[in-house]
Amino acid sequence: MASRYGKTAKRKVARAMHERKTGTLRSGSSGRRVTSKKQAIAIGLSEARKAGGKVPRKSSKSRTAAQRGRRKTTTAKRKSSR
Secondary structure, three states: OOOOOOHHHHHHHHHHHHHHHHOOOEOOOOOOEOOOHHHHHHHHHHHHHHOOOOOOOOOHHHHHHHHHHHHHHHHHHHHHHO
16 A cells, blocks of 8 residues: 655654754744644645645645634624624
8 A cells, every 4th residue: 555645745744843842943924933743744744745745635624624714703803893
């Protein structure tokens, strides 16, 4: 059975996890130090995708949840202002 992730993805995730342990991994948008294992893995996989590595697509469930979250905040603001 073939692996879901390629060598590039494994290397990038391993590097991100090592940087997280040493305290040098930073998030791209805010520049804050990353302490979460899940966030470190996500950063590694994102870098692997950009490098053209073999990484499965992001699940549609997580993509739509993020989109729904954005919509909820805007509708909640509208309701609270009434």
